[in-house]
Amino acid sequence: MSRLYILLLILVSATTWGQSSSVANRYFEEYAYTKSASMYEEIVAEGDSSKVSLQRLGDSYYNIRNTQKSEPIFAALLAKYPNDVEAIYTFKYAQSLQSNGKDEQAKVWFEKFFEAVKNDKRAQRFISGINEVNQAKIPNAKNLGLVDFNSEYSDFSGFIQNDTLYWYSAHNSSGGKTYQWNDQPFLDVFASKVSDKGATANLLSENILNEVNTKYHEATLCITKDGKTMYFTRDNYDGRKLGKDKDKTTHLKLYKATLEEGKWTDIKELPINNDAYSVGHPALNADETKLYFVSDMPGSLGESDLYRVSIVNGNVSEQTVENLGDHINTEGSEMFPYLDAENNLFFASNGHPGYGLLDVFVATPLGDRYDAVENLGSRVNSNRDDFGFVVKDGVGFVSSNREGGVGDDDIYRFDFEKCTKALFGIVYDERTKEPLSGATVRLIDANGEQSQMLTTGADGSYRFDAVDCVAEIVITGEKPDYRSVKETVALNTPETEQDLYLNSLIVDDQIVLNPIYFDFDKSNIRPDAAYELEHIVTVMNNHPEMVIEIESHTDSRGNDAYNRALSDRRAKSTRDYLYSRGIATGRIKSAIGYGES
Template structure:
């Protein structure tokens, strides 16, 4: 019976294994065609039967990741990282970190980003993580600059990519309002996207939502529109297709292209694709500069730094186009930079998961006044526009401060929802913090003029200099998103330095310095210990051995005597009052001798040192014979002094 059962189980396992292989093969085909919804279902069925595979966990994680279901992506990437003896590619550290951010597990996400940085130090995303370890504090500093509210016309499907058109709002939606059956895309099991729109009233809401144009809409995807100022020309994104037929690349994948159309008598005509499109890469999400002379877009064409980069192309007067130019590594990363928008002031907004953010895609801005020598200062615009979910397709009217963006955050109606926004305060390129204070002489408390005050960054570079005035006052300005050292320097005085940690607050700080003179004068009879600011040379109870803590202080005495060869000192050792007077006198003599011997042993000539024990005759407190004192009070009397005799 057992043998029969064993054979039955063997056959069953073999059949299950064969069945799993067939299911995986089928899932792979769907995955390779980016049919993620079908692939997820099949892969999960196999995984739930206990079949563990690096490939399956990667593809499940990716399928959810690229559908912005970060909760499930984190689950399967987590399973991938649990596998033993598996060499994980660096990109899966990054994707796992992004997924963890999306479910607000920031400390775990940072740990994954640390592993990503260690495995791929040359990656721009790794560099940015290293440069901005306090990215959450910086995002907090930028937050609260917008008020947002849900767009009342959102559907249960995906609504995103708003754009201004005359006095209307045009956006992309997967809603199915037609009377005919709609195709569904196997990537996310949603209907294909069409362009919709409606007029904006004076308060911002959009009225009378309807399909924007039967000429522009097709049975495939249309999204992300950009209109010229005169409203006569539109640039928009569509699947690569000819007529009603989809075109695919060499791997069977359909790409995106940008098309152009003009309006004649209320009808959009002359729909043509732009000449810099390609069948083997995507070109998408157009945005126009305020003067209409430059077109920005996203693409994964050859030469891109990451999964998608931002590009710019010049629109010539005769309607031709220049060569597309990559916006460079200060904007683009190895991740996704996409959905550009240029406001009337020339500020470039875009979505990215490569720059430090809250999770998924965040919205960033490069202000028009922040471009310096081809480098751009990229700023996360903070909450509430950004969240731990995907936030993207940001647009704003600089004149009114009103705008829109899309997000797949919780609380929405559909998978992607449009939100209306109102700007309360503009995003700042930098956090500037004033630091002021007074530099004084430590001994006299008098203000010190002409003290050089240096601001030094974490790489030990001097980034600002200031000099105190006649009243000892200095003023410097810091980037309050980074740690700095402030150093006070004046000849004849010891240099002082203090660390100012990043505060992410534009509040004025006061930091005062008290400088001590480098050189001090000494007379016969002065205690060298006080001049050198030595700690007392203490001894253990009933002991004359030089303790390790005393050796540190004696090293300073030795250094002073080496520097000043004419200096002679008298070592005076003392005890507390416990034990008899005679015993204490002999003990102090041994301590004086031990101190002198130590100095001689370390290179000081005996002719320069004398020593004597004073027992308990020179107590520093009231702890004499018969007086009850603590151990700490008695310790103060067990000491050696170094009195200058020449």
């Protein structure tokens, strides 16, 4: 049965400003993307194909993850403005294509995105600022401290296999020779037990010393999950003599060893080695199908680049060597790659913005490529060399020659976890002060995208226990038949309380709005009036049986007849706006102006 609701309009004269696009923009800026999508859809359908309208319509659908609709909009945007659209829209279009199962097309547009970004290397590298860290992606290193087996020489990590840390040191060279670069003994491989307190100094794997170490450099290794295959770096040494290039320089090479009856045997060079350049610093991806490494081979972009090669049937395929590209590599040095269980790529570089010399960076996977490179921040990095980052099960190690160490390079141990805070509160009805159940609470990140969402229970409470460690965050509250609310909350403490108060749009038999403003002596619907009337559209769509009656009034300026006529025109303009937004004619019983009475 229909119920009659009275829409009471308070009509006040004011100054004019923009039209329907202003209303859509306002909803967009309030993260009301479903509403803004609905309005931008009409704006574009009416012939407005401006860059802003297409971008915001596409963004509205993209942010609510309606990629079926964002895909054609981004396609139209890129086709109409091929040279005047930010590269991020190429990325969003590629993601929309991929989400819709169009992998080959998506691959083309992902390549275009990377091509567009890499053309401006300085903008790419410094866009986030020299020392900024994206706390939303990068876990937090805590309790950084020296391990107890650092020496006066170079000691650095590393690789973690089960509960063993493999590390490298010049403190006890098996050959007694010294390396002329730094006048220290050559590096050897060591292994120590990882404990709750870090790592203990006692050596655990004498077979590594006996079978892998030589009188020259051995360092940087990785071992397969089954423990049977090791890849490691060694000077170009065959057990008898050092190999050299035409300039008499000895380079690094990668070797493979197999564990048989508890001993590393069958040590072989990898086919990607060459006497003319260095190949070293191995790391495996999560499924052990790719071996990452460092080289200065011809075609490198800088002093040393990160590469990867496929492993096919247990063998390295030299035909598949791939430079990771200038999204990762720079004109400087990239080295010490490490991949965690999610294939996040950690590496050291002096070519990306940092604190000085080598810093540790991370690149998150995006399909078969990598997303933006980010600095791990001052809890890991210093203004000196920082490198050799590894982590497993919340325990990590990093190496540094920063001040306060024991010797040259030293190994530091830390706890590695995602930095989070808690945000909680209660959603109330503003008028009754009663808690609201069934309210939707959302967290909006710095990109305007929803990061978390929940619905309040019977007591109206909400709680997010894993809010990223940012300075502030936007939170929104919404519920059918209520005016949505948006708050920017400062996260200054581990736990922050923020209550939300929603204004009901229905009180008794009236739909409650803020005052509807018209220009002096005018009856056209202004953008701010349209914004308020959209609440009526929402309420009536929520209640298909609802029938309303529009009554409008004016102030006391003008005579009675003039005011009645003006208010009547305004009532009917309001009715016509609701018709234009899809409200059926039979659902508006009347629209009458009563002047100042």
